[in-house]
Amino acid sequence: MAQLPPTHFLSLPRPDILFGPPAGVPDTTTLAAHDFDVDTRTGFMPPQPPLRRLGIEWEPWEALLDDAISQRLQLGSKPDLPESERQKSESWRERVRNLPILPIDELKNSEITLRRAHLVLSWIMHFYVHSLPPSDPVRIPPPLTLPLLQVSAQLQLPPVVTYSDDVLYNFYLEETESSDSDTPDILPTESNIRCLTTFTSTNDEAEFYLTSGRMELAGVEALELMRSTMDEAFVGDDIAVRRITEYLHQMVEVIHRLKAMLLDVKGKCDPHIFYNEIRPWFRGEDSQSGQKWVFEGIEQDPTLAEPHELSGPSAGQSSLIHAIDTFLGVDQYSHHQQLTGHHPPEDDTLDVHTASASSSIIPYQKSAFLQRMQLYMPRHHRAFLTHLANNPRPLRNLVLQAAFGDSEDAEAKKRGAALLEAYNAAVTALKEFRDAHMIIVALYIIGPARRAKQVTAELQGNKDGEKGVVETVAEAATAPLKGTGGTDMVRFLKSVRDQTKEALLSVIT
Numbered sequence: 001m002a003q004l005p006p007t008h009f010l011s012l013p014r015p016d017i018l019f020g021p022p023a024g025v026p027d028t029t030t031l032a033a034h035d036f037d038v039d040t041r042t043g044f045m046p047p048q049p050p051l052r053r054l055g056i057e058w059e060p061w062e063a064l065l066d067d068a069i070s071q072r073l074q075l076g077s078k079p080d081l082p083e084s085e086r087q088k089s090e091s092w093r094e095r096v097r098n099l100p101i102l103p104i105d106e107l108k109n110s111e112i113t114l115r116r117a118h119l120v121l122s123w124i125m126h127f128y129v130h131s132l133p134p135s136d137p138v139r140i141p142p143p144l145t146l147p148l149l150q151v152s153a154q155l156q157l158p159p160v161v162t163y164s165d166d167v168l169y170n171f172y173l174e175e176t177e178s179s180d181s182d183t184p185d186i187l188p189t190e191s192n193i194r195c196l197t198t199f200t201s202t203n204d205e206a207e208f209y210l211t212s213g214r215m216e217l218a219g220v221e222a223l224e225l226m227r228s229t230m231d232e233a234f235v236g237d238d239i240a241v242r243r244i245t246e247y248l249h250q251m252v253e254v255i256h257r258l259k260a261m262l263l264d265v266k267g268k269c270d271p272h273i274f275y276n277e278i279r280p281w282f283r284g285e286d287s288q289s290g291q292k293w294v295f296e297g298i299e300q301d302p303t304l305a306e307p308h309e310l311s312g313p314s315a316g317q318s319s320l321i322h323a324i325d326t327f328l329g330v331d332q333y334s335h336h337q338q339l340t341g342h343h344p345p346e347d348d349t350l351d352v353h354t355a356s357a358s359s360s361i362i363p364y365q366k367s368a369f370l371q372r373m374q375l376y377m378p379r380h381h382r383a384f385l386t387h388l389a390n391n392p393r394p395l396r397n398l399v400l401q402a403a404f405g406d407s408e409d410a411e412a413k414k415r416g417a418a419l420l421e422a423y424n425a426a427v428t429a430l431k432e433f434r435d436a437h438m439i440i441v442a443l444y445i446i447g448p449a450r451r452a453k454q455v456t457a458e459l460q461g462n463k464d465g466e467k468g469v470v471e472t473v474a475e476a477a478t479a480p481l482k483g484t485g486g487t488d489m490v491r492f493l494k495s496v497r498d499q500t501k502e503a504l505l506s507v508i509t
């Protein structure tokens, strides 16, 4: 039987967080970081808090970001924005245009500094783009274009704010708040993480990011269960089937907990503040009414390529949810090529099973949205997901084999049926997570968007009589709401949820 090499992350022993390793045994709990930057104690979140400030050479970037935040730059699209606010943001943008073009060579020595540089530069770019009056062309000036594209190329990330910038690498620990000393022993936990950078300086925004951060930390348990399951799958005997059944029941609990944490955002982030004040800062090129983002000065560095991936940050970039999908084999459904997030107007039904490469849908498509979102994840996490997807003993096959194999042994059949039931319970839990997510989306986007349309319609109606109302409502009905990832949101999320359900296996009768 093929064995994993001893340094493989799946072969690592369970972390001994409380007691540490026994005397004489090397601590292997962070070895996984070498390959995939997935820590056995903190998952996709780094075990140490991210760098809070770049070195003095890059202080002009840090100072500009500080000023954008402390001056509370306003969205250029905000109705009735006072002239004083327009001038304030224009003078900040002028400072961005007048920055020297700072070299990034020294940043390349460290992944940690590159991450901070990506956060700072991409955050400045979003401030720059979204503080512009909406009718202005989007032209990102060379002092921002060049380092942002260079840093992004190093990290193999798109040059926009990503989930890693606003969640994974955007926290500090409460304990270190008033202290300059390093506290390497303190790990991030659900209760001690605090948010570093926000667009709006609101607690609502901080809590929006922290909700995902806490879920990432809670997800460590899911990663552990995946590892234990895969260990057992190597053994593949009767005991292994029983243990995997138990792990899957535990996985159900973890997914339920993630769902509860997701729903908890309701008490912490106000939907109207989210929709009107926070979310517009996230918009990427593809959720911004067809306006192209021009990266000026790109020709000054021949190694740089015109960026095409410019979707705004979305928790669709969370490696944790992708990992759960992949582990359960749900990704064959939820990541299906048909689920691009964009739908041609004439395509009213989605049947991923009958759609073919010659389908009329194809010309409208890019790749699957969730597949594309992997390009926005830190590259090590992307590699982790590829690794998980290439597991030679996929769980779903194992379930099928145990439940529908040709064994005549009554006990084996019983074990197979129990495994199948546990597997279906885990898939159902994931589907319920997506149901809950749709409730959140209805509350945070669909409701406030309707309200905004209504207000516009009322204003329009006041000016033009009833015609304005009718026109606006008609427009609302035809223009699908866009996610920050640029998807036709409602339809996309519903399809992903429905496809998750498709992964259920029929029960043995």
Ligand code: HEM
Pocket (backbone or CB within 6 Å): 208, 211, 212, 215, 262, 265, 274, 313, 314, 315, 316, 317, 318, 321, 370, 434, 437, 440, 441, 444, 445, 482, 483, 484, 485, 486, 487, 488, 489, 492, 493, 496, 497
């Ligand atoms: C106020 C809270 C949230 C809102 C308004 C929201 C909104 C959205 C929207 C509109 C999308 C569609 C993709 C796009 O175009 O961006 C999406 C996708 C997604 N979101 Fe959220 N989201 C929220 C919180 C979260 C959290 C905390 C998580 C978990 C980490 C999460 C996980 C996902 C996932 C995994 C997807 C991809 C679709 C799927 O796999 O079902 N979301 N979200």
